[in-house]
Amino acid sequence: MRIERDIAVPTRDGTPVVVDVFRPDEDGPVPVIASISPYGKGVHWPERYPQYEHVPHHEHMVWETPDPVWWTDRGYAVLRADTRGTGASPGRLDLYGRQDAEDFHDVIEWAGTQPWSTGKVASSGISWLAMMGWRAAALRPPHLAAVIAWEGSTDFYREAAYQGGLYTHGFIDFWWARQIEPQRTGAEGDDWREVLPAHPLLDDYHRARTTDLENITVPLLSGANWGGVQLHLRGNVEGWRRAASEHKWLVAFTGTHIDPYYEDWALELQERFLDRFLKGEADRMDGVAPVRLAIRHGRETTWRDTTDLPLPGTDWRELYLGAGTLGFDPPAAGTVPYPSTFDTDPVTEPLELTGPVALRLWLTARQDDLDVFARVHHLDADGVPIPAVGPQGQDVPMAMGWLRASHRATDPERSEPYRPWHPHDRAVPLVAGEPTLLEVEIWPTSITLAPGERLRLEFAVSDSELGTMAHDHPDLRRPAEGAVVHVGGEHASHLLVPVIG
Structure with a gap:
């Protein structure tokens, strides 16, 4: 695996977003799996959280990102970017705002025009990384060929900031202190712990962070967790329902917030999906139902394939x-x-x-x-x-x-x-x-x-x-x-x- 670190990618206003790129050893262009987050593209997983059961234990694993070793072995490049104002990327922090979305758009376009790229780029990752995939997809970057949104909310106000109009104080305080503050490069930009309590209604601050789901047209794989009852579950379902994509799949599963993305069944599904839309292997998603649900019987589950949610005949x-x-x-x-x-x-x-x-x-x-x-x-x-x-x-x-x-x-x-x-x-x-x-x-x-x-x-x-x-x-x-x-x-x-x- 070839690794290039701290590449400065130019954005439309001239401020660079800094990325790491992992590529297969073999020569020739390959499709790209991209992500962006404020969590630190180079922060080794154990430095942040204990490693979960199904997360690979090697030096290149970073919180909630695709495993570069696994994907480069299968003919993909993996790109990780630091959000503007965090990690190695300079500038003013504008989390989940228009600038944040445009930065990821510009990173995707850069990745799609490199000599080592086939021009086909996908967004993939868990949680924030999935949320940014929805955001970028709504801007329609020409080189974005597919999105894997794995446990990623789509409605900032209703799912992340004010569920039912109730401020998500516990999560915002914990998340900001644990995930954002350690990676910030300066004081420029909003601190949500101070700003969000001042915006209890869905006003322009929240509208600037609202994703136009109906503007998403690229192929979509949405991964929803039934246990994500506080942050992401609703967004994965609503995002799948409202996206205008001709080709879209929804899978609802159980387990922790992390493990399912790295389990064998999920990696097989992700690979089939990306092979279909980034490598042009037309039959790779044959037989995959538009909706696959883990039906819960207590803590046991059985899989059911169907065509819609709500289920037909409910x-x-x-x-x-x-x-x-x-x-x-x-x-x-x-x-x-x-x-x-x-x-x-x-x-x-x-x-x-x-x-x-x-x-x-x-x-x-x-x-x-x-x-x-x-x-x-x-x-x-x-x-x-x-x-x-x-x-x-x-x-x-x-x-x-x-x-x-x-x-x-x-x-x-x-x-x-x-x-x-x-x-x-x-x-x-x-x-x-x-x-x-x-x-x-x-x-x-x-x-x-x-x-x-x-x-x-x-x-x-x-x-x-x-x-x-x-x-x-x-x-x-x-x-x-x-x-x-x-x-x-x-x-x-x-x-x-x-x-x-």
Whole structure:
């Protein structure tokens, strides 16, 4: 493997972005797999985090990037770039802004015009690297031939900064201190820990970081993790659904945030995809279904190939909230306190719920605003929750949703019955004592209940126990103490669930 380090790539405004390039030993042009991040292109993986089970253990491995040894052995070059204002790249930090996206566009174009390149470039990587792949693809660089977006969110406000209008304080503080600050080259540019709390609505700051998914036309492989219930899952599904690409695939899996990308099944799929669109091997994706889902049976999974998500033939059914109950039959009218839990009866035959979930919650409050935390759990036959595998292997709920009540307005043109769309561009106070409908988006899930098992819906007043996944900024919390949930009658709160027959 040939390695060239610290190459200064010119960008449109003259500021260089610095890259490392790994190429096969053999002569001749090869296709290129590119990525850009603020994490340090030369920071060896163990210097940042412990190496996961499936991550190769060699000196060239860098956090969330393609393995250059594996890919150069298969006839690809691998390029890693430092984001402007981090690592070896000078300039002002503009994370996820227009300049950031244009820099990656320019790096892709440089890679596509080098003598060692065939002119075919793909973006690939996990998390931030995938997010930047979406961003660059929407700008349509001519030499970008494909995108592998593996656990990469697409909607900065709704998925990364303010989920349901709730500031992602735990994640932003942890991530910035651990990932960004050590790599910054200077003080120029925004510190999100200071800036984001000042932008609670979806304003121009967030719009500048919004990806035009409908402008993406290159072949796409979107990798979604059912356990990515806080940051990336929604974006991979929405990105796949909304991209205008003629050729696009979605795979939803389980496991940690890192391991699946490096597992044998995933590497085989990535190689087939890139061979098809970067090497022109026309039959390499033959037999790969447009959608492949790991259907969860507790922590066990079975693969299912299909054509769409939501799944064709989904039976959308209402599970009505009662006095601690959750059932397909509406209960008598009444109220229950917030927070509460609601359980189904034990099922008598297998019940699969795969797809997005929506909560229609009628609530009366004493205050003018509050935060809703909704969690969906799979209970075993003894009533013990069966957790999903979270990003670091920790236990997480099977699904989650959030909504700040003052952000309850929806856009009817963009909403679906199973996925309300909140503009988040204004705050409308609650009227104390007045029943109010809150439509809460719960991110997609896959849950299969075995006979004797149950489904639980839980409402919480905070999520501080989730640590880096918490929405607990001391100045931005709106606890829901004293609120009541309406059940039955004309204010029949319910979950809309995707029942698969």
